Amino acid sequence: MKPFRRRILGNLLLWLGALLVSLYVVVIQLLPLYDDAVSRLEFWLLLGLVFLLAFIVSAAVGYRVIKVLIAPIENITETAMELVKGNYQARAYEEPLAGSSSLSSTINVLARNLQEITAVREMEQERLKTLIETMGSGLIMVDRQGKISLFNKYFQNEFELRAEKLIGKFYGELPIPDKLASFIEKVFMTETPAREQMEYQAGINKRALEVYGAPVIGNHEQWLGIVIVLHDITELKRLEQIRKDFVANVSHELRTPVTSIKGFSETLIDGAYKDESSLLSFMEIIQTEANRLETLIEELLELSRVEKSGFQVDAQPTDMKAVIEYAIELMQPGLTEKNMTLKTHLTPVNVAGDANRLVQILMNLLANAINYSAPEKTIEISLYENRNQAVIKVKDEGIGIASAEIPRLFERFYRVDKARSRNSGGTGLGLSIVKHLIEAHHGKVEVDSTVGVGTTFTIYLPLAS
Known part of the structure; x- marks a missing residue:
């Protein structure tokens, strides 16, 4: 009772x-x-x-x-x-x-007031949790005892950690790179904000992070711990390095022909023009270097155009077989000079593309196959339809490309064999232009290569509707 x-x-x-x-x-x-x-x-x-x-x-x-x-x-x-x-x-x-x-x-x-306050608090907590989990940066919070009190999925995925290895653990016990552990230690001990860029090795890849740390201050100036935010800047570092390489390569590529032209012209002015054989030889070298300089400038301008935001091609129904045959005709002098054999397996296919740009793509791939192949080798070109796509394969018997170099193959000025490419007059921009033009056609390109055996470039283009 x-x-x-x-x-x-x-x-x-x-x-x-x-x-x-x-x-x-x-x-x-x-x-x-x-x-x-x-x-x-x-x-x-x-x-x-x-x-x-x-x-x-x-x-x-x-x-x-x-x-x-x-x-x-x-x-x-x-x-x-x-x-x-x-x-x-x-x-x-x-x-x-x-x-x-x-x-x-x-x-x-x-009771009603408590229920409303609880509902608002739960909604705010859910919003905060969603924000923390979906933010594009890693986040971790360490309480005043040095234990992990908060983290998000990005931080877990960045270092491949399970939740049970994080929550409640002392920050010094985390299996994270030494540089990051030292940074957390510094912020925790000094209780002052800090920012730092660091790199660490994740398997075979190198990762770059920008890390920011700051103390967490509660009411009445009470110190509650620290918060660490990690931004992945690996791609930014890669682009920055590409930019530096581009500037360095452009400077080098321009300096070489200009130096040759200047040197031989000065020699002629100093009196070499009186010797007819020397005059003709020097003038041929000057002309060759001038042509090389002109080609480099034209390809730089072309690359600048195709890389520009909003670049589009005039896509029309195009006979891809006719495009390939025309590109072969234009590259025939190079094939004849090296006594190379060209085999074709072409099925009539209509694609949605710009004929002039498609010829440019094929000429660049054929020039690449000729330049990197020894005399009397064979080049094969195939064209067929597969799964509502046109498939073009350009296969050579050249020096091949190592698997580690394939991801960089379409970078500007990147060369597999720098000496051979430069001697053949290549600028290192052709494949970069090819990649941008194929993407402008809403297609894609793949590379399969074996060192000492040869390389196959495979292009996928949409069919004409």
Whole structure:
């Protein structure tokens, strides 16, 4: 039985006991007045009826007291206990006639306010969690005891860590690069913001990170720990290196023909022009270097155009077989000079493309195959349709390309064999132009090569609708 009810029922029983004692005293005083048995029987019957009536009245009064006063109080108490347990959906009964109605109403207002505050807090926590998990940078928080209190998926994936190896662990125990561990140690010990760029080896790849760390300050200037944010700048570093290489390569490529032209022209001015054989030889060299310089400038301008944002080709239904045959005709002098054999397996296919640009792609690939192949070798060109795409294969029997060099093959000025390419007049820009032109046609290019055996370039282009 509940405490309030036990207390009220106890008081009612005391009241009933006192009533019975009083009646007993009255009976003792009145009993001598009844001499005969009949009178005494009537007296006892009357007394029993009085006792019964008193019991009924006491029960009715007790029930009414419990219903009107005790039940609402117990309901309010139960509701308060549910709120203490965190069940903010609990509500108390509001009896208009009960004296506790204002208390019930106040408890319900408190419950609704707590429920709204909890809902807002849960929504904010969910937003914060979503923001932390989906941000494009790694994040980790270390509390004032030096233990990991917060992290996101990006940080886990960056260092291939499982959640159980992070939460609650001391930051010095994390299996992370030494440079990052030292940076966290510095921020944690000095409690001052810091920023640093670092590189580390992840398997066969080198990764670059920009790391920012800062102390977390709570209310009343209380130090709560530190937060570390990691930005992946590997691609930015790669692009920066490509830019540096590009500037260096352009300077070198321009300097070589200019130096030759300047040197031979100065020699002629100094009197070599008087020797007819020397004059002709020097003039041929000057012309060759001038042509090489012109080719380099033209290809630089062409690369600048195809790399420009928004560059598009004039895609029209084009006979790819005719394009390949025209490119072969233009490259025939090079094939004849090295006594090379060209085999073709061409199936008529119409593609959506710019004929002039497609000829440019094929000429660059054929020139690459000729330059990197020894005399009297064979080049094969295939054209066929596969899965709603036109497939063009250019296969040579050249020096081949190592697998480690293939990812850099389409970079500007990158050469597999620098000496041979330069001697043949190559600029190192042809494959870069090829890649951009193929992508402008919404196609793709793949390379399969074996050192000492040869290389196959495979181009996929969309068919004409």
